[in-house]
Amino acid sequence: MGERLVRRGLLMFYKSINMAFLVSMLYFMSLNLLLNGQDSEASKVNSINLIKAGINLSADEAKQLEDRLELDPNSMGLRAQLLGYYFDKMDGSARKARVSHVLWFIRNAPGESLSGLPYCWLNPILDGEVYYRAKNLWLHQVQTYKDHPIVLGHAASFFSVYERNLAEDLLKRASDIDPNNTQWSLQLGYLYSLSLNDASVTTRREAAQKTLFHLEKLVDGRIEKTERASVVIMLARAAYEAGHLEKARNYAQELLSISQTHSSHGDAVHHGNLILGSLALKLGSVEKAKGHLIAAGKTPGSNVLNSFGPRMSLAKELLEKGERDVVIEYLSLCAVFWKSGKAVLDNWLATVKGGGVPSFESRIGY
Numbered sequence: 001m002g003e004r005l006v007r008r009g010l011l012m013f014y015k016s017i018n019m020a021f022l023v024s025m026l027y028f029m030s031l032n033l034l035l036n037g038q039d040s041e042a043s044k045v046n047s048i049n050l051i052k053a054g055i056n057l058s059a060d061e062a063k064q065l066e067d068r069l070e071l072d073p074n075s076m077g078l079r080a081q082l083l084g085y086y087f088d089k090m091d092g093s094a095r096k097a098r099v100s101h102v103l104w105f106i107r108n109a110p111g112e113s114l115s116g117l118p119y120c121w122l123n124p125i126l127d128g129e130v131y132y133r134a135k136n137l138w139l140h141q142v143q144t145y146k147d148h149p150i151v152l153g154h155a156a157s158f159f160s161v162y163e164r165n166l167a168e169d170l171l172k173r174a175s176d177i178d179p180n181n182t183q184w185s186l187q188l189g190y191l192y193s194l195s196l197n198d199a200s201v202t203t204r205r206e207a208a209q210k211t212l213f214h215l216e217k218l219v220d221g222r223i224e225k226t227e228r229a230s231v232v233i234m235l236a237r238a239a240y241e242a243g244h245l246e247k248a249r250n251y252a253q254e255l256l257s258i259s260q261t262h263s264s265h266g267d268a269v270h271h272g273n274l275i276l277g278s279l280a281l282k283l284g285s286v287e288k289a290k291g292h293l294i295a296a297g298k299t300p301g302s303n304v305l306n307s308f309g310p311r312m313s314l315a316k317e318l319l320e321k322g323e324r325d326v327v328i329e330y331l332s333l334c335a336v337f338w339k340s341g342k343a344v345l346d347n348w349l350a351t352v353k354g355g356g357v358p359s360f361e362s363r364i365g366y
Contacts, residue, residue, distance in 0.1 A: 047114040050077055054084025062086075066097070076112065079104060083119045099130045106134055106158075110141040116154030124162055134158070142170060149174035153187060160191050167191055182218055186231075189215035193234045196241055208242035211235070229258045229268040236275045245279060252276045266302035266337070269295070270310065277314045281321075289318060290326040297330040301337030309338045309345075312360040319357045327352055 057065070062085045069078045079101045086098035102122060105115045114120065124131040138155040145151040156170035168191060175184035192214065195207030215235050219228065236251035255272030259265050277292030293314050299305060315327045328349060335345050348358045 047080055047112075047117060050080035051084035051087075051114075051117075051119055054081035055087065057081065057085045074108070076105075076109060076114070080114055083114070087119055095127070099127060099134075103130075103134060103137065106137045106141065110138075110145065110151045110154055111148065116150075116157045118157070121158055121161065135163075146173075147177060149178040149181070149184075152177075153183065156187060156191075160187075160194070164191060164194065185214040185217045189213075189218070189231075189234065193238060196237060204241045205243065208238040208240075211238035212242060212244070212247075229255060229265055232258070233267060233271045236271065240275055240278065245282070248275055249279055252279070266299040266305055270299040270302075270305060271296075274311055274314045278317065281314070281317055286318070286321060286323065289314065290323060293318060293326055293330050294333065297333030299337065306337055307340070309341045310334045312358075316357065316360055319352065324352055324355075 054062075062082060065078050065082055065085075069075060069082070072078065083098065083101050083105075086094050086101070089095065089098070099122065102120045105112065105120050109115055122131045122134050127134075135158075138158055142152055142155045152170045152174040156167040156174070159167040159170070168188070171184055171188050171191065175181075175188075178184070189211050192207045192210040196204055196211065198204050198207065211234060215231055215238070218231055219235065232251050232254055236248055236255060239245075239248035239251055252272045252275035255268040256276075259269035259272065262268075273292040273296035277289040277296065280286075280288035280292060296314070297310070310330075315330055319327050331345050331349050331352070335342060338345065348360070351358045
């Protein structure tokens with residue numbers, strides 16, 4: 001019983017400290033497929049497909065792959081599937097198995113596309129000493145391959161969550177070596193966007209300006225609309241945080257245009273309406289803000305929204321103005337796509353109906 005409670009507590013702790021970053025992982029994976037770098041596009045897609053196959057493995061199937069790996073220890077395909085299988089496992093043996101594969105990729109294949117994906121990221125809080133072993137491996141690799149921008153970029157992705165200054169330095173080095181590759185602007189923009197969740201207004205504004213500088217280089221018409229949305233979501237939020245309100249409005253309206261053309265693009269309709277609602281509230285139009293909140297709640301959902309739930313910034317702003325009914329309706333709409341968050345939504349609904357304002361955990365900023 002005690003062990004189960006500890007494990008449950010660790011899982012809740014893991015989710016609470018990483019929620020926004022896990023969302024960023026999903027965006028990173030989708031953004032990293034937008035542009036051609038020196039990594040081949042086919043290699044990236046194949047890596048993700050292998051990992052997806054691993055996610056669906058049973059415990060027996062994973063054991064069979066581990067047995068096969070003993071006979072063929074250099075098989076990246078087997079290791080990719082096992083990374084997928086172990087990715088969300090919290091027990092000690094699974095985490096130990098996962099980090100062994102992560103370390104193998106850093107040591108033996110730093111230039112392979114999978115080594116730069118979030119499945120090869122570690123957490124210094126939960127992984128402890130192993131994180132620092134991985135860090136030292138990456139520092140060794142970037143010294144060995146100091147003229148190889150892809151290796152520098154993969155190392156930067158590893159450090160992007162917990163050691164952003166180091167990640168920034170590595171990406172700038174990669175950009176200096178390979179200045180015509182827009183991949184570095186993409187990764188730098190993504191990196192700076194993580195600081196849009198910072199508590200300091202000054203830090204958020206500086207990060208927003210840097211995000212705009214790098215990501216606006218990418219929205220020149222070369223990216224397809226269905227893929228462009230992931231970049232424009234970050235641009236809309238960055239413009240809002242930077243105080244460029246008209247620019248934020250234009251990006252948000254572009255997101256709604258994308259959602260109308262591609263009705264399944266749930267992220268675009270959700271985030272576009274939330275930005276427009278916050279802008280309306282700034283201008284004192286509570287009714288328009290309420291309308292945008294409801295429209296955001298009517299999203300068909302997406303991989304990110306279905307897994308991690310809705311963004312709650314506008315809902316919190318409206319609650320603080322006493323607009324409880326519209327927030328209750330919004331939360332009820334979100335239950336349609338966020339089925340895994342039923343218990344969380346029920347708790348928020350009870351708090352709102354009781355006259356309180358939930359903390360909304362880290363769902364304000366992402």
